[in-house]
Amino acid sequence: MKIALVSPYDYPYPGGVTEHVQHLERMFSERGHEVKIIAPSSTEKDQLDENVYKVGGIVPLPASGSIVRITLSPRAYRTVKRILNDEQFDVIHCHEPLMPVLPLVVLRHSKTVNIGTFHAYRESHIGYYYAKPILQRFMRRLHGRICVSAAAFEMVNRYFPGQYRIIPNGIDLEEFGDSVQPLPQFCDGKLNILFLGRMEERKGFRYLLNAFPAVKQQFPEARLIVAGGYSEEDIAPFRRQVAEHKIPDVVFVGRVSAEDKPRYYRTCHVFCAPSTGFESQGIVLLEAMASGKPLVASDIPGYRSVVTHGQNGLLVPPRNEIALAAALTRLLASPELRDELGRCGRQQVQRFSWQRVADEILDYYEEVRHKVQRRKQLLEVLHAR
Numbered sequence: 001m002k003i004a005l006v007s008p009y010d011y012p013y014p015g016g017v018t019e020h021v022q023h024l025e026r027m028f029s030e031r032g033h034e035v036k037i038i039a040p041s042s043t044e045k046d047q048l049d050e051n052v053y054k055v056g057g058i059v060p061l062p063a064s065g066s067i068v069r070i071t072l073s074p075r076a077y078r079t080v081k082r083i084l085n086d087e088q089f090d091v092i093h094c095h096e097p098l099m100p101v102l103p104l105v106v107l108r109h110s111k112t113v114n115i116g117t118f119h120a121y122r123e124s125h126i127g128y129y130y131a132k133p134i135l136q137r138f139m140r141r142l143h144g145r146i147c148v149s150a151a152a153f154e155m156v157n158r159y160f161p162g163q164y165r166i167i168p169n170g171i172d173l174e175e176f177g178d179s180v181q182p183l184p185q186f187c188d189g190k191l192n193i194l195f196l197g198r199m200e201e202r203k204g205f206r207y208l209l210n211a212f213p214a215v216k217q218q219f220p221e222a223r224l225i226v227a228g229g230y231s232e233e234d235i236a237p238f239r240r241q242v243a244e245h246k247i248p249d250v251v252f253v254g255r256v257s258a259e260d261k262p263r264y265y266r267t268c269h270v271f272c273a274p275s276t277g278f279e280s281q282g283i284v285l286l287e288a289m290a291s292g293k294p295l296v297a298s299d300i301p302g303y304r305s306v307v308t309h310g311q312n313g314l315l316v317p318p319r320n321e322i323a324l325a326a327a328l329t330r331l332l333a334s335p336e337l338r339d340e341l342g343r344c345g346r347q348q349v350q351r352f353s354w355q356r357v358a359d360e361i362l363d364y365y366e367e368v369r370h371k372v373q374r375r376k377q378l379l380e381v382l383h384a385r
Contacts, residue, residue, distance in 0.1 A: 002034045002088070002090045003089060004037075004087065004091070005024055005037050006093065006097075006103055006106050007038075007095050007096075008040070008100070008103050009069055009070060009099075010040060010069035010070070011040065011043075011048075013041075015069075016119065016169070017095050023354045027358030028358060031358070036052075036053060039053070039102070040073070041057075055073070056076050059072050066202060070100060071102055072100065072101055076102055084106070084109050084110060090369070092110050092114050093116075093365075094107060094116045097118070098127075098138060103116075107142070113143050113144075113372050114141055114143050116139075117146040118145070118146070118147045118153075118156045119152060119280055120155070120278070120280055121155050121279060121280035122277070128160070129159065132160075143368050143371070143372050144364060145163065145164045147166050148166070148167065148169050149168060150301075152280040152281070155280075165364055167360050168305075169281050169286065169357070170358070171287060171353065172354055173349070173350070173353050176262045176265060180291070181263060181266065183260070183263050183266075186223070186267045190221045190223040192225055193215070193222060193224050193268065193328060195227070195272055196228050196265075196271075197228045197275075199234035199235055201276070204298060204318065205238070207274045207318075207324060212224050212247060214329075218329050218332075223250075224249065224251065226238075227255075230254065239252065265287055265291035269331075270294055270332065271284070271285075271295055272296045272328065273285060273298065274316075274318070274324060275297075275298050276300070277318065279303060281303075282297070282306055285307060288345070289306075290349045291346075293345070294345065295313025295341070296313060296314050296324065298316060298318040299316060311348075312348055314331065314341075
């Protein structure tokens, strides 16, 4: 098949949707399919891979407690029309198909089979609510609809009821396997708690930092490692908090490379995801599980599809520093419980392998293409009469 993967977000700027698209491109190409990526980018065109079509520059906009990096370029209309006319794709797969403006323009011009994947979760969506009459027209152009989790399905189905297939985000299990070595600078006998994420309010880091002194009181050998795509400006208030309250053993390491990320998971004793909401699944949870690490995570809809309390991790109420500290100390106090939860997580994460996810999506493509072809044949017969 000739497949287009469309993302509304800055490519290849790090993010869940971008990584999802990158993995699908690799999996599909390995299976002999021709794959093109259509996305906006802040990267110069000659620095992108040959199979990437850059459509527009980037405008950062606040949305759902985060910053989305999308294009609003008026040139997208003509550029997309030319790309689709030249390529003649068998399947166009739009990720976040209702996000302005690129996926909408692609759906407007597409004359082939259109698939949409909905990644996001939030308790309500003001854009869907007010723009529903307009967006409904684009939803009708989707021949197949995928959601990455039950939480994502519940959100989009509330505004646009219909048939959806739940196919989760995937993970490269080998990348986080037993061959990964821990980072020697953190293998000094301390108990490592890892946070990996951006310093956005919805990621809940401040609740973890507020809980850490209580953990430290019971376990003086505890250490909090803070990694992720954040700037010095982002962490300045947290650095001040650490200094003013004299909180020891908080290590801000910043952005880590793709090569080092699995090593940080391997180094930690507990992985903590204290997000307050707006998470549809949580890739970091899958990565920690694949690394055999126990989880402490917020009890929010998107995380419940991954974490089973008492089996592969502990769920705590969001924004509850006391509960967060209690769960962390419980795991730090019991190597046996940590090992048990880690083993269970590694077993459960097998169903999220990218190989399995990619095959499931390709099977869905064929299923939808077959339905579209049958519908077309039926219409031809009816018109012939």
